[in-house]
Amino acid sequence: MGYLVLSRKYRPQCFEDVVRQTHVTRTLGNAIASGRLAHAILFSGPRGTGKTTIARILAKCVNCASGPTATPCNTCQSCREITSGHAADVFEIDGASNNKVEHVRELRENAAYMPAHSMRKIYIIDEVHMLSDAAFNALLKILEEPPAHVMFMFATTEPNKIPITILSRCQRHDLRRIDINAIIAHMADLCRREGIDISEEGLTLIAREADGSIRDALSLLDQIICGAAGAVSTETVMDILGGIDRQILFDVSAAVFTGQTGKIIDIIDGLYVRGQSMTRCFSEILEHFRNLLLVKMNADPGSLADVPDHELKLMRDQVAGIPLSYLSLILDMLFKEEKHIKPAINPKLALEIAFIRVMQTKPVLSIDELIEKIDRLQQGIVDSVAPPGSSAAHAASAPGETASNLEETPATYGNDCPPETDEQAWQKLIDMLSREQPTLAVCLKEGIISRTQNHQIQVDITANQFNIDNINRPNNHARILQLCGDVFGGDVRVSIHTQVQKTGGNAGPGKDSKALKKEAMTHPLVQSAVKLFNGKIVDVKLL
Numbered sequence: 001m002g003y004l005v006l007s008r009k010y011r012p013q014c015f016e017d018v019v020r021q022t023h024v025t026r027t028l029g030n031a032i033a034s035g036r037l038a039h040a041i042l043f044s045g046p047r048g049t050g051k052t053t054i055a056r057i058l059a060k061c062v063n064c065a066s067g068p069t070a071t072p073c074n075t076c077q078s079c080r081e082i083t084s085g086h087a088a089d090v091f092e093i094d095g096a097s098n099n100k101v102e103h104v105r106e107l108r109e110n111a112a113y114m115p116a117h118s119m120r121k122i123y124i125i126d127e128v129h130m131l132s133d134a135a136f137n138a139l140l141k142i143l144e145e146p147p148a149h150v151m152f153m154f155a156t157t158e159p160n161k162i163p164i165t166i167l168s169r170c171q172r173h174d175l176r177r178i179d180i181n182a183i184i185a186h187m188a189d190l191c192r193r194e195g196i197d198i199s200e201e202g203l204t205l206i207a208r209e210a211d212g213s214i215r216d217a218l219s220l221l222d223q224i225i226c227g228a229a230g231a232v233s234t235e236t237v238m239d240i241l242g243g244i245d246r247q248i249l250f251d252v253s254a255a256v257f258t259g260q261t262g263k264i265i266d267i268i269d270g271l272y273v274r275g276q277s278m279t280r281c282f283s284e285i286l287e288h289f290r291n292l293l294l295v296k297m298n299a300d301p302g303s304l305a306d307v308p309d310h311e312l313k314l315m316r317d318q319v320a321g322i323p324l325s326y327l328s329l330i331l332d333m334l335f336k337e338e339k340h341i342k343p344a345i346n347p348k349l350a351l352e353i354a355f356i357r358v359m360q361t362k363p364v365l366s367i368d369e370l371i372e373k374i375d376r377l378q379q380g381i382v383d384s385v386a387p388p389g390s391s392a393a394h395a396a397s398a399p400g401e402t403a404s405n406l407e408e409t410p411a412t413y414g415n416d417c418p419p420e421t422d423e424q425a426w427q428k429l430i431d432m433l434s435r436e437q438p439t440l441a442v443c444l445k446e447g448i449i450s451r452t453q454n455h456q457i458q459v460d461i462t463a464n465q466f467n468i469d470n471i472n473r474p475n476n477h478a479r480i481l482q483l484c485g486d487v488f489g490g491d492v493r494v495s496i497h498t499q500v501q502k503t504g505g506n507a508g509p510g511k512d513s514k515a516l517k518k519e520a521m522t523h524p525l526v527q528s529a530v531k532l533f534n535g536k537i538v539d540v541k542l543l
């Protein structure tokens with residue numbers, strides 16, 4: 001007996017063996033059990049996901065000597081005939097080559113006769129969307145009044161091309177694309193049974209190339225096994241598939257994140273020398289960065305990033321210290337470069353230029369990240385200027401603002417005048433906060449205790465929108481209330497009311513815009529930020 005290709009040798013013979021698609025096989029099993037199986041069934045879904053395989057199993061379920069049953073015996077005459085592909089009462093028709101009206105008329109004439117020895121005559125029409133309009137009309141006639149002994153099963157990759165009149169007479173089942181981990185696991189199982197030694201990387205490359213199709217994956221695996229003597233190395237798989245080593249993709253992203261332009265140019269050169277298609281390499285790199293972004297956005301990207309589990313871990317490690325905004329920027333830039341690379345006369349050069357452009361882009365920080373960094377920096381300044389707990393620490397962080405604030409709230413505070421008034425306690429809270437989150441502490445300086453009654457304190461804060469937003473961030477709000485508990489006592493209920501300041505409200509009556517701009521530019525916080533990011537002040541806007 002000659003070599004039997006894997007997809008035929010291991011074709012599932014019962015619903016349990018079908019890879020994924022349990023949402024379809026379970027529904028069919030229930031329909032059989034409850035006697036509600038329709039006389040026309042449509043299977044739609046991507047190629048190689050099991051449409052005709054499920055149709056054949058269903059044919060067995062219907063015609064099995066012990067049936068109808070969801071678990072056909074696979075030993076009776078009908079089951080054996082269907083397994084061998086020579087069933088007397090099951091007709092597999094290729095819709096693409098039998099798409100004319102006369103083919104369907106012939107089918108109708110044939111369907112009028114009773115089955116040879118089974119319960120039903122079953123017609124499985126593959127690629128049914130290829131039928132001509134006249135053929136569909138002829139098919140509709142028999143679907144409207146089907147003989148009791150006839151059953152139709154249609155398979156299609158394009159259900160949108162099937163007339164609604166046909167669709168409405170079918171029980172429809174949509175098959176899903178098969179995820180990469182399921183394809184890898186299925187191939188690994190077959191290789192084990194066949195005694196074939198192949199690496200997980202090799203299987204990953206095949207599964208990726210198969211793009212959700214089990215049939216394609218097994219056909220590629222067949223091709224690779226034939227081309228390799230003994231154990232199948234990852235290099236052999238790469239040679240046959242023409243894909244690039246997955247490790248190279250991780251090397252590219254690592255070089256981008258560490259700013260090694262030279263390394264990327266070397267990698268591109270290496271791929272070029274090995275005869276790799278530059279456009280294909282770019283597509284794979286683009287997809288790799290897309291997956292990295294998805295992993296960064298979501299700890300468990302699920303089917304969105306179709307990557308095997310062992311790569312998911314590598315990706316998580318690689319993006320751990322990379323800002324989301326930077327990843328998004330890289331992907332956006334690479335996506336825009338795609339249109340230059342595909343039509344380029346010299347795609348290698350186009351690829352190099354694309355990465356040189358990407359490498360010239362520096363990470364940008366989000367507002368949250370920026371505030372966190374400034375806080376950390378400010379923290380360093382505070383700690384170096386004054387010992388912890390000293391009121392001087394506060395003055396050092398923002399001397400100008402503190403002075404003006406003291407004028408507004410004349411209550412002075414110090415360690416030598418207990419018991420503290422509420423205003424003093426509020427100031428103490430600001431001091432405590434300024435050591436851990438200086439930017440947030442600055443926001444609270446505008447706070448005034450407007451009401452104290454029956455263990456209840458109300459703090460009113462009028463500030464600009466930015467500061468109000470900062471106060472109202474859930475984490476910040478919770479921290480402020482926690483500190484309130486520390487300074488006012490746990491039995492006091494503190495409510496904070498925020499209000500956005502009207503334009504010019506922060507300016508103070510005597511200050512013109514020029515003086516305010518100067519004050520902003522010389523503010524220690526601004527100076528620190530300029531120093532931290534090695535930047536310059538482009539403009540100052542009055543809020």
Ligand SMILES: [Zn+2]
Nearest residue numbers: 064073076079
């Ligand atoms: Zn049987």
